[in-house]
Amino acid sequence: MLEELKACPVCHGTSFKDFITCKDFTVSHQDFSIVSCKTCEFKFTNPRPETAGLASYYESEEYISHANKRTNLINTAYKLARSFTLKGKLRIVNTHSIKGVLLDVGCGTGEFLNTCKTDGWQISGVEPNNGAKAKAEQLNKEKFYHSIFDIDRNESFHAITLWHVLEHLPNLQQSLKKINELLTQDGTVFIAVPNSNSYDAQHYQEYWAAYDVPRHLFHFEQKTINKLFKENNFILQKIIPMKLDSYYVSLLSEKYKNGANNYLSALVQGFKSNQWAKKNNNNYSSLIYVVRKKI
Numbered sequence: 099m100l101e102e103l104k105a106c107p108v109c110h111g112t113s114f115k116d117f118i119t120c121k122d123f124t125v126s127h128q129d130f131s132i133v134s135c136k137t138c139e140f141k142f143t144n145p146r147p148e149t150a151g152l153a154s155y156y157e158s159e160e161y162i163s164h165a166n167k168r169t170n171l172i173n174t175a176y177k178l179a180r181s182f183t184l185k186g187k188l189r190i191v192n193t194h195s196i197k198g199v200l201l202d203v204g205c206g207t208g209e210f211l212n213t214c215k216t217d218g219w220q221i222s223g224v225e226p227n228n229g230a231k232a233k234a235e236q237l238n239k240e241k242f243y244h245s246i247f248d249i250d251r252n253e254s255f256h257a258i259t260l261w262h263v264l265e266h267l268p269n270l271q272q273s274l275k276k277i278n279e280l281l282t283q284d285g286t287v288f289i290a291v292p293n294s295n296s297y298d299a300q301h302y303q304e305y306w307a308a309y310d311v312p313r314h315l316f317h318f319e320q321k322t323i324n325k326l327f328k329e330n331n332f333i334l335q336k337i338i339p340m341k342l343d344s345y346y347v348s349l350l351s352e353k354y355k356n357g358a359n360n361y362l363s364a365l366v367q368g369f370k371s372n373q374w375a376k377k378n379n380n381n382y383s384s385l386i387y388v389v390r391k392k393i
């Protein structure tokens with residue numbers, strides 16, 4: 099079943115325009131519409147699956163963040179990139195946060211948490227997928243949460259990370275409010291999301307893999323996400339590009355567009371995207387937003 103949002107999740111405006119229609123290439127192969135708010139230009143999938151039915155759209159061997167298999171070259175590329183970026187993410191967190199207790203929201207199979215634990219962090223995680231959560235708990239020898247709303251408000255964290263997770267959370271405003279409550283006064287939040295203002299998004303249009311409907315409910319760019327932060331009492335500290343994402347997203351997008359892998363074209367488009375971003379307000383394929391609580 100689908101539900102239709104009557105108000106913009108960011109500015110609460112009630113007038114929208116059609117932006118683009120994309121296919122779910124991973125599970126259902128259904129078409130889903132993305133609309134743009136006429137007031138603030140925030141883009142979101144609308145209508146979208148009801149929350150109770152969202153889990154079924156993740157039930158695929160192709161949904162890599164819930165698995166640890168190298169079933170094809172794209173999956174292998176993802177795993178290699180993830181291995182490379184784990185320490186990079188840790189370095190970013192250590193640079194912008196005091197070390198203490200870290201919460202990873204949407205922790206998947208727990209590799210990032212394990213990297214942090216090895217580095218001396220106390221860790222906690224949230225993962226709604228039972229299979230991925232079990233793997234994360236086994237790897238880290240810890241018990242994790244099914245939902246961020248299961249965490250007692252008296253708990254607090256020095257760092258909260260959402261690596262390509264915010265776009266999946268149905269209750270956008272409520273989730274950010276909860277994160278603000280759980281953050282220590284001197285804590286830091288790290289939010290990585292795809293950038294719908296990137297070169298590769300414009301190049302691939304409805305085939306852009308990072309639209310990933312209907313799993314991606316929201317489609318961020320710098321202007322709209324900053325408004326969302328302000329509404330939820332966060333102050334933007336820094337924006338950090340994820341330069342490898344343009345290559346992986348282009349690789350998937352080529353497959354969606356042409357029905358076959360085109361590795362050379364993906365490399366070319368990924369490179370073009372990063373070069374374009376240097377001259378266009380750092381609009382890389384994915385961006386990490388470092389934010390702190392407004393005091």
